[in-house]
Amino acid sequence: MDKTLKFITFLLWLIRSFLSIWIHLGFRLIYGNQKFKLPSIKNQILLQPATVVAKRIRQRQVTAYEVVFAYIDRIKSIQPFLNVYVDERFEQALNEAREVDEILDNGEPLPARWNEENSPFLGIPFAIKESMQYRGFHNSTGIAARKDFISTETATSVENMLKSGAILLCNTNVSEGCMWFESRNSLYGTTNNPYDLTRIVGGSSGGAGCIVSAAGVPFAVGADIGGSIRLPSFMNGIFGHKTSPDIVPNDGQYPPHKDHHQKYLLATGPMCRYACDLQPMLKVLAGPENIDRLLDIDTPVNLGKLRYFYIDEIDAYFVNKVDREQKLAHRQVVEHLENKYKIHVIRLRLNRLRYAVSLWSAMMVDGQLSSRDFSLSLCNNTSYVNGYHELLKKFLFRSTHTLPSIGLVILEALPNKYNRRFHRVAHKFFDEIQVLLGDDGVLLFPTFPQSAPVHVWPLLMNTFDYIYCGIINALGLPSTQCPLGLDSKQLPLGIQCIAGRGHDQLTLAVAQEIEQAMGGWVSPSRIN
Numbered sequence: 001m002d003k004t005l006k007f008i009t010f011l012l013w014l015i016r017s018f019l020s021i022w023i024h025l026g027f028r029l030i031y032g033n034q035k036f037k038l039p040s041i042k043n044q045i046l047l048q049p050a051t052v053v054a055k056r057i058r059q060r061q062v063t064a065y066e067v068v069f070a071y072i073d074r075i076k077s078i079q080p081f082l083n084v085y086v087d088e089r090f091e092q093a094l095n096e097a098r099e100v101d102e103i104l105d106n107g108e109p110l111p112a113r114w115n116e117e118n119s120p121f122l123g124i125p126f127a128i129k130e131s132m133q134y135r136g137f138h139n140s141t142g143i144a145a146r147k148d149f150i151s152t153e154t155a156t157s158v159e160n161m162l163k164s165g166a167i168l169l170c171n172t173n174v175s176e177g178c179m180w181f182e183s184r185n186s187l188y189g190t191t192n193n194p195y196d197l198t199r200i201v202g203g204s205s206g207g208a209g210c211i212v213s214a215a216g217v218p219f220a221v222g223a224d225i226g227g228s229i230r231l232p233s234f235m236n237g238i239f240g241h242k243t244s245p246d247i248v249p250n251d252g253q254y255p256p257h258k259d260h261h262q263k264y265l266l267a268t269g270p271m272c273r274y275a276c277d278l279q280p281m282l283k284v285l286a287g288p289e290n291i292d293r294l295l296d297i298d299t300p301v302n303l304g305k306l307r308y309f310y311i312d313e314i315d316a317y318f319v320n321k322v323d324r325e326q327k328l329a330h331r332q333v334v335e336h337l338e339n340k341y342k343i344h345v346i347r348l349r350l351n352r353l354r355y356a357v358s359l360w361s362a363m364m365v366d367g368q369l370s371s372r373d374f375s376l377s378l379c380n381n382t383s384y385v386n387g388y389h390e391l392l393k394k395f396l397f398r399s400t401h402t403l404p405s406i407g408l409v410i411l412e413a414l415p416n417k418y419n420r421r422f423h424r425v426a427h428k429f430f431d432e433i434q435v436l437l438g439d440d441g442v443l444l445f446p447t448f449p450q451s452a453p454v455h456v457w458p459l460l461m462n463t464f465d466y467i468y469c470g471i472i473n474a475l476g477l478p479s480t481q482c483p484l485g486l487d488s489k490q491l492p493l494g495i496q497c498i499a500g501r502g503h504d505q506l507t508l509a510v511a512q513e514i515e516q517a518m519g520g521w522v523s524p525s526r527i528n
Contacts, residue, residue: 008318019460038194039077040526041215043070047527049274050124050218050281054165057104057123058116064100064123068093068167071125075169075216082192084211085170086130087137093167097123100165114165120280122165127212127220128158129205130171130188131178133252141254142176142185144400145380155252157221157268157285164284169217172207177255177377178223180404181231181466182458183207190455193235194524195491199452202232205271209236212271213524219272219281223253225265226360227447227469230481230496233271235452237483237492238521239511241278242469243267244478244501247293248285255377260366264476273521275512278480282504294504301509303337308345309436310334310444314471315349316356318464320449329484329493329518333444336517345444352429356471357464358418359426363474367423369416375409385409403459430475437477437500442510445472445498447481451491472498480507482514486522 045053045067056062072090079085100123103114112118128134131141133151140146154162162168176185183206184190191207193199194214201210205222209232212220222229224242233240248268250257257266270281283291291297312330313322322330334345352359365371375385378401385401387410393399394406401409437443446468453462472479477498484493497514499506 015461023454023457023460037197038081038214038525040528041074041523042528043074045070046074046215047523050121050272050277053218054121054124057100060104064097064167065094067123068097068125068169071169071217074214075211078194078214078216081197082194082210082214083173083189084191084207084214084216085127085172086188086207088170089168093125093169096167119163119165120284121161124166125169125217126161126166127169127208127217128171129208129220129222130174131204131223131253132158132171132221134158134168134171137171139254140187141178142174142187143378143380144186145378145382146254147187149380153252156249156287158252160284160287161221170211172211172220174205174207175203176402176405177374178204178225178228179374179408180204180402181206181227182404182455183210183232184402184455186400186402193452195237195452195486196489198454199491200235200455200458202235202452204228206232208271209233209238209240212236212273213238213521215273215523215525219270219277221268221285222271223250223266223268224469224473225261226473227466229267229269229271230447230469230479231466233481234447234483234494235492237486237494237524238271238273239275239278239483239515240271240481241269241282241504241508242472242479243269243282243286244294244504245476247290247504248282249287249290255374258366258373260363264363265473267473275482275508275515275520278511279505279508282508294502296503296505299505301505303509303513304341304343305440306506306510307441308337308343308444309348309441310345311348311350311353311446313446313449314353314356314468316354316464316467318357319467320462320465322446322449325451325487326446326449326493330444330446330495333484333495333514333518337513348443352425353471355422355425356467356474358422359429360467360470360474361416362419362422363426365412365419367420369419370414371412374405374412378405378409387413426474433475433477434500437498437503439500439503440506441500442506443498445479445496447494447496451487451489451493469496472496476501478504478507480511482511482518483521484514484518492522
């Protein structure tokens with residue numbers, strides 16, 4: 001069996017190498033060199049962390065109106081290139097910014113609700129993904145059956161951001177049903193990478209990652225069930241944090257989550273350009289009633305006292321190896337930690353990772369033989385999609401669904417007698433990792449094996465590479481994706497920092513250290 005799988009893997013590698021030449025050539029002939037076509041950044045406000053701008057607004061060095069106007073102007077300039085947002089509320093946001101300025105300028109003591117502790121992001125603009133509810137916005141999740149669905153409520157995590165004084169500008173594009181890592185659907189089209197318009201932005205929070213990287217907002221709210229925060233953050237060169245389970249409320253999102261998703265897999269979290277914004281945003285998203293579950297979130301971390309491990313790739317079936325430039329960047333991180341803190345970073349080989357795809361799949365269906373949940377969600381919970389029928393319609397250009405969605409509908413309905421076994425293995429794997437990491441261990445792990453692929457390419461040859469992130473969801477561990485500069489193609493590099501469940505403060509602290517060492521976010525636009 002192992003020999004057969006190895007042969008199939010080798011055959012796929014040969015096909016991938018052959019197709020790679022022709023697909024890249026085709027895209028270059030169609031698009032030309034579009035890496036640096038975005039408008040330049042002319043306003044320095046767009047280059048400052050949200051926490052810094054929030055303090056400047058309070059100190060009246062800049063007005064909330066100036067900040068919101070600058071970001072709206074930026075979004076309007078990048079939208080024709082990136083196709084990043086769906087609904088906007090620019091006029092309302094400007095009015096809310098004026099109200100913030102009036103509150104700060106009236107000369108009277110601020111009411112408690114507007115003080116820095118309760119409203120740390122007063123006057124700061126942000127974005128959400130379209131799959132999250134906000135009253136008056138579409139909430140289709142890129143599904144044709146929901147194209148006219150308008151939210152009448154607001155998700156708790158979004159409401160928490162609004163209570164912090166932040167001002168919502170727009171919602172952003174996602175993959176169909178939030179179950180693929182290219183943000184493309186039949187309703188809103190394809191979102192393009194700000195570093196190279198021929199490449200993907202990741203998914204499902206791809207629009208959110210793109211708009212943050214392109215300086216359209218300082219931060220955005222994403223959600224992650226198999227890498228949906230970390231993959232877009234990686235491909236757009238920003239920070240993204242998948243929290244420990246059950247810290248940030250996951251309500252008000254479509255498709256709705258199941259109880260076992262809430263317990264292990266799904267996490268709503270922050271996406272931002274600067275590591276210093278991660279922890280304040282996480283605290284706001286969680287709300288005071290939930291953040292206390294992270295007992296040490298405000299405790300300073302002594303990075304020299306931590307134990308460090310790293311894994312350079314997953315030796316799993318049908319999963320691509322990490323490329324040379326990614327490995328070199330990861331090695332730089334390891335060497336920096338070893339040299340600065342006089343420690344040894346231990347290289348790990350975990351055999352259970354060979355079955356990473358099966359472990360994540362089994363956790364998604366909670367060990368059941370099969371599922372039709374995704375098929376149901378594509379019909380707005382009114383009926384089921386016939387995957388084979390939709391596949392035939394797709395070839396006849398009659399289907400409103402994307403090929404990845406159709407493929408998932410077919411795969412999820414196929415009975416897998418090994419799901420229960422792999423479900424048990426996943427729980428054992430978690431116990432082993434939790435013991436290994438304890439309360440002072442950090443694991444450095446690839447986010448994705450290569451820089452952002454060209455459009456459509458993941459469907460052909462990166463199908464299972466999401467598992468570099470997905471396996472961390474299956475284990476229910478916190479993880480922070482950190483940018484590591486750009487590769488020779490001027491595309492972002494990145495790495496994940498992972499800790500034991502409930503120890504998010506460790507990954508957030510290491511992320512700040514990596515940012516200082518490696519430079520963090522690199523602007524995809526020229527800066528004037």
